[in-house]
Amino acid sequence: MIIMIGTPVYDADDNEYQVSDFVGNGSFGNVYRIRRIVDNSYFALKTLQTPFGDGVELKAFLNEGNLALGISHQNVIKYFYFHDGSKYNQLPPYIIMEYANDGTLEKLLALKRRENKYLPNESLMEYFSQLIDGMEVINQNLIHRDIKPDNILIANGILKITDFGLSKIVTQSTRTSTFKGIGCIPYLAPEGWKSEKNTIQMDIYSMGFVFYQLATLRHPFENLKSSDPDEWKNAHLFQAPPKPQDVNSQLSNVLSQLILKMMEKSTTARFRNWKEVKIVLLKHEIPNTLNTSNIDLLLRKRLEKDHEIKQARLEKEKRQNEIEEFRKLVAYQYEKSIFEPLKEFISEFNAKYEGRKIEISRIVRREISCSITLISGESIVITIKELIDEDFYRERIVNDYGRKIALKELKRPVYNNRLIMAWGEVKAANDKGFNLLLVQKDDDVYGEWFVTINTNNPISAKRRLPEPFPFRLDELEEELQYHIYNISVRKLDLKHFIELIDELN
Numbered sequence: 001m002i003i004m005i006g007t008p009v010y011d012a013d014d015n016e017y018q019v020s021d022f023v024g025n026g027s028f029g030n031v032y033r034i035r036r037i038v039d040n041s042y043f044a045l046k047t048l049q050t051p052f053g054d055g056v057e058l059k060a061f062l063n064e065g066n067l068a069l070g071i072s073h074q075n076v077i078k079y080f081y082f083h084d085g086s087k088y089n090q091l092p093p094y095i096i097m098e099y100a101n102d103g104t105l106e107k108l109l110a111l112k113r114r115e116n117k118y119l120p121n122e123s124l125m126e127y128f129s130q131l132i133d134g135m136e137v138i139n140q141n142l143i144h145r146d147i148k149p150d151n152i153l154i155a156n157g158i159l160k161i162t163d164f165g166l167s168k169i170v171t172q173s174t175r176t177s178t179f180k181g182i183g184c185i186p187y188l189a190p191e192g193w194k195s196e197k198n199t200i201q202m203d204i205y206s207m208g209f210v211f212y213q214l215a216t217l218r219h220p221f222e223n224l225k226s227s228d229p230d231e232w233k234n235a236h237l238f239q240a241p242p243k244p245q246d247v248n249s250q251l252s253n254v255l256s257q258l259i260l261k262m263m264e265k266s267t268t269a270r271f272r273n274w275k276e277v278k279i280v281l282l283k284h285e286i287p288n289t290l291n292t293s294n295i296d297l298l299l300r301k302r303l304e305k306d307h308e309i310k311q312a313r314l315e316k317e318k319r320q321n322e323i324e325e326f327r328k329l330v331a332y333q334y335e336k337s338i339f340e341p342l343k344e345f346i347s348e349f350n351a352k353y354e355g356r357k358i359e360i361s362r363i364v365r366r367e368i369s370c371s372i373t374l375i376s377g378e379s380i381v382i383t384i385k386e387l388i389d390e391d392f393y394r395e396r397i398v399n400d401y402g403r404k405i406a407l408k409e410l411k412r413p414v415y416n417n418r419l420i421m422a423w424g425e426v427k428a429a430n431d432k433g434f435n436l437l438l439v440q441k442d443d444d445v446y447g448e449w450f451v452t453i454n455t456n457n458p459i460s461a462k463r464r465l466p467e468p469f470p471f472r473l474d475e476l477e478e479e480l481q482y483h484i485y486n487i488s489v490r491k492l493d494l495k496h497f498i499e500l501i502d503e504l505n
Contacts, residue, residue, distance in 0.1 A: 001090050003047045009034060010088055011081040011096055019045065033099060042101075043080065047094040067142050068095070075134030077153060077162035100153030100160055105210070109149055113217045121252045125284055127159055127214055128255070132281065134161045135203060136274040143198040147206035148184045149213060185232045186219060190265045193233045201267050204277065208262025215259060216247035237265065238318035240311045243303065253299040254284040260303075265314070323388055330386040330422045333438060333446045334368050338382065341494050342372070358505070367473075368424075378504040380497075384424035384436065385473050387413065392477075413477055415439050415489065420480075421447045425470045428500055433470035436492070449492035454479075457486050 003009065007019045021033040023044065034045045068079040078098040085093040102108075112119065119127070131152070138144055138161060144151075151163040189205035191197075212220050220241030224231060241263060245256045258280045264270040271277045343360055350357040356375045363369040368384040394411045397404050413420045415437055424436035435452040455467045462484055471479050479485065490496075 001092070003030075003032070003045070003092065003094065005032070007091075009045060009083075009091060009094060009096070012087075017043065017045070017096070034096070042099045044077075044097050044099040045094050046097065047092055068097075071137060071141060073134055073137040074158060075130045075160055076137055077160045097162070098155065098160070100155040100162075102154035102156065104150050105152035105154065105159065105214075106149035108154060109213055109217055118217065118248045118250060119214060121250070121255060121284070124211075124214055124251075124255055125281070128211055128258070128281055129278075130159045131161065131207060131210070132274050132277055134159070135207060139200045139203060139274065143200065144203050144206075145192070145198065146184055147203055147210060148187050149210055152210065185229055186221065188232070188236060190237050191267060193236060199267070200273055201270050204262050204271050204274070205264075208259055211255075211259045211262060212241065212244055215244045215251050215255060218247065220263070234318070238314050238321065240307065240314050243307050245300065245303070252284060253296055253303065254280065256303065257299075260307075326388065326421075327386050329446060330384065330438060331368055333449070334384050334422075334424075336446075337449050337492060338384075338436075339370060342497055345494065345498070346372070358501070372501065374501060374505045376505055378429040380426065380428045380433070380500060380504070382424060382426050382436075383473065384422055384438075386422040387420055413480055415450065415480070423473065423476050425473055426497070426500070427470045428504055430466065430504065431469060432466050432503070433500065434468055434496060435470050435476060437489070451490050451492055451496050453488040453490065453496075455486045455488075457484065460484055 001007065003019060005019050005022065009017045009019065011017070016037045017034040018037060019032045020035050020042075023031040023033055025031065029047045032045045032047075034043050035041070036043065066082065069082055072078060077100065079095055080098070081096040083091065083094050083096075085091070135144070135147075144161070146163060147161075151161065153160045153162050184206075187206040187209045189202040191199075192202055209220065221232075221235045221239065224235055241260075243256065244259050245251050245253075258277065261269070261271055261280070262277065271280075339360075339362075346358045346360050358375060359373040361371055361373075363371055363381070370382050372380040372382075374380070389410055389412065392410060392412050393408045396407050396409050398407055399405075413423075416439075419440040420437055421440055422436075422438040424438075425433065426436065427433040435454065437450040437452060438447045439450055441448045452471075453468045454471060455469075456463050456465075464485070479487065
């Protein structure tokens with residue numbers, strides 16, 4: 001039977017309830033208001049959208065019910081009965097819980113936004129304290145992992161945390177990669193994006209975002225309208241939220257610091273537990289003195305400097321992450337287009353030849369590199385280096401009303417007006433070889449490989465032998481720009497490697 005308005009449901013003692021109103025959607029299903037027939041008191045009922053859902057949904061639903069029944073606190077929604085689908089087999093799984101008559105915190109925030117009226121510091125203190133107390137009890141048993149204003153209800157003016165459908169036992173490691181299984185992404189801690197072990201600090205981070213919204217009436221990343229998880233991941237890992245005092249200038253220094261420390265991206269800088277959060281919150285109640293105004297001014301200036309330092313650090317971390325991801329991309333393209341085809345060719349040759357074998361092995365160094373040792377004992381070394389902006393800022397002197405000023409300009413190497421992503425050197429023991437270029441391609445993020453065959457220029461006095469020869473990696477920038485030698489660029493073909501192997505083998 002599908003639960004709908006008018007459906008009778010029952011608790012452990014066979015008390016009958018009537019489903020009276022649809023309230024909204026929870027993590028996995030619908031929430032209804034229900035009336036207990038015996039005394040006309042109201043409760044809430046949460047059920048699955050489908051009778052049983054898939055195995056993952058049912059497991060999470062069972063987990064929610066069993067864990068939530070053991071939690072009792074005025075700032076946590078009370079769960080009274082969990083039906084796993086067996087006692088009343090005509091009914092799907094559901095939970096009977098306390099009914100919150102004042103709606104959600106999200107609705108309260110929406111009302112305040114319409115009124116354009118911030119909550120005073122005293123009200124924020126009370127709300128923060130209630131939520132800290134509720135989370136402290138919850139985290140004794142589980143990690144919530146789906147903290148957001150929609151999952152905080154209000155009953156007679158009291159905040160109550162609900163919806164443990166995405167919870168995990170404390171210290172249990174996250175294994176799922178689906179976003180249904182890792183909470184609500186606008187509130188997800190950086191370690192959650194990395195599928196690291198669940199800790200209380202994940203909930204502290206998420207609640208920090210809720211506190212930010214209570215203090216400013218907006219999400220710190222409100223300009224991020226995209227539903228693309230990668231953009232949210234980038235924001236949570238590398239984007240510093242605006243200081244809450246920049247939005248609400250009446251917010252106290254203590255509450256501002258509290259929120260920012262809860263939202264720290266590094267777990268070493270974030271609060272470790274709710275006791276530490278409480279200690280900082282209580283500083284708001286320190287009596288004022290003659291020094292208070294001057295101290296507040298100094299604190300605001302210090303917080304501004306701290307924010308600037310944090311922004312600079314996060315920008316550096318973001319850039320380092322971008323470089324590392326780019327290096328992985330180049331390494332993948334090298335493996336797919338160069339190393340693996342060569343390895344396959346050599347393996348096939350060795351399988352058909354009964355003598356000494358050709359060997360191909362990786363060389364451990366900063367650049368991507370491998371060595372091919374031939375039957376003759378000669379070797380060919382392949383070296384690939386990715387190109388990043390930081391290595392190509394060049395100084396240019398300009399004349400500014402008689403003053404010479406040095407300006408730095410980015411001069412990235414290009415081929416046919418296409419950015420060169422990486423380049424390489426293929427050098428044999430006899431100094432013959434060629435170069436490789438990985439060039440940007442509009443319809444392929446991995447780019448495409450080219451080979452440069454380099455020979456002497458008859459009109460140039462500079463000569464190199466034997467031919468064709470490879471340029472060293474530190475020569476390529478100049479050679480590609482000024483063409484001192486003849487350079488013939490061709491699409492990558494395994495035959496260029498085979499010809500070199502054949503000559504030395």
